[in-house]
Amino acid sequence: MGTASAATARVLPLVGRRLLLLIPLMGIVTLATFSLVFLIPGDPAHRIAGEGASPEQIAAVRANLGLDRPAYEQFFSFVGGLLQGDLGTSYTFSTPVLDMILTRMPVTVSLTAVAMVFALLIGIPAGVLAGRRAGRWQDRVVTVSSTVGLATPNFVLGLLLALVIGINLAWLPATGYAPMSEGLWTWLRHLLLPGIALGVVAAAEIARQLRASLSDVLRQDYVRTAVAKGMLPRTVVWKHALKNALMPVITVIGIQVGYLLGGTAVVETVFGIKGLGDFAVQSVLAGDLPAIQGMVVFAVAITVLASLVVDITYGYLNPRGEAH
Numbered sequence: 001m002g003t004a005s006a007a008t009a010r011v012l013p014l015v016g017r018r019l020l021l022l023i024p025l026m027g028i029v030t031l032a033t034f035s036l037v038f039l040i041p042g043d044p045a046h047r048i049a050g051e052g053a054s055p056e057q058i059a060a061v062r063a064n065l066g067l068d069r070p071a072y073e074q075f076f077s078f079v080g081g082l083l084q085g086d087l088g089t090s091y092t093f094s095t096p097v098l099d100m101i102l103t104r105m106p107v108t109v110s111l112t113a114v115a116m117v118f119a120l121l122i123g124i125p126a127g128v129l130a131g132r133r134a135g136r137w138q139d140r141v142v143t144v145s146s147t148v149g150l151a152t153p154n155f156v157l158g159l160l161l162a163l164v165i166g167i168n169l170a171w172l173p174a175t176g177y178a179p180m181s182e183g184l185w186t187w188l189r190h191l192l193l194p195g196i197a198l199g200v201v202a203a204a205e206i207a208r209q210l211r212a213s214l215s216d217v218l219r220q221d222y223v224r225t226a227v228a229k230g231m232l233p234r235t236v237v238w239k240h241a242l243k244n245a246l247m248p249v250i251t252v253i254g255i256q257v258g259y260l261l262g263g264t265a266v267v268e269t270v271f272g273i274k275g276l277g278d279f280a281v282q283s284v285l286a287g288d289l290p291a292i293q294g295m296v297v298f299a300v301a302i303t304v305l306a307s308l309v310v311d312i313t314y315g316y317l318n319p320r321g322e323a324h
Contacts, residue, residue: 127210
């Protein structure tokens with residue numbers, strides 16, 4: 001109870017500082033997101049009006065979208081909409097962007113969760129094995145494998161998995177998505193191949209970071225003392241050393257959440273999954289500014305939330321109360 005209270009006392013000021021820092025951060029993100037209107041080449045009103053539209057028709061579309069107003073009026077209107085949860089209406093789908101995000105979010109969350117579970121199941125045991133056997137053949141195998149994993153683009157791996165396992169062997173579905181309401185195994189079967197394609201880079205990064213961190217921890221005096229007292233090496237690693245070695249890995253896991261969300265744009269396209277990544281790709285190809293802006297704000301919010309969770313976890317695990 002005392003330990004939990006001390007950890008809570010460490011974490012609460014940390015959370016307060018992070019929330020205060022979010023105010024200027026979200027202000028910068030909002031300004032940068034709004035500036036996309038002026039950075040993306042071409043006239044959105046012209047694209048929506050279509051080829052062959054008269055100047056009067058283009059002007060009518062521009063007025064209907066509010067693009068004929070001064071920039072500062074458009075900016076304050078954009079900020080006001082964000083504060084009310086209004087991300088605008090997609091030009092392409094003629095649907096509120098927030099509704100599109102909420103409809104597709106369960107698909108992408110499922111894919112990201114499967115990818116992260118795969119990354120943890122592969123990355124942590126591989127990192128522990130390499131850290132315990134530093135300099136030996138097991139370490140070299142893990143190091144070479146993680147290097148190959150980091151160097152392989154997820155769309156290349158996705159295409160190979162879909163072609164070999166999905167089409168030639170027909171062991172798992174090569175395309176599409178099934179909701180969990182159709183059954184847990186049916187849901188998981190559709191996500192295994194894209195989840196592996198998406199999670200390989202995260203698994204490789206976790207293994208590399210954990211290998212370096214654990215090999216350093218195992219050289220510290222308290223570990224040698226525990227071994228000298230007769231404690232089994234396996235017990236020393238899993239009960240004492242791994243907790244300290246996981247500190248930098250937790251930070252890596254938080255960063256990987258953002259990378260996984262970004263990677264869904266490619267992986268969902270390869271496997272024909274209608275999630276947020278597919279929505280982002282279609283929005284960019286169509287020059288759908290409200291959808292692009294909404295996706296940027298949503299992605300930043302998720303990344304900031306993941307960083308906050310990492311900081312809280314770090315605060316609970318680190319007895320010195322240091323967060324990075």
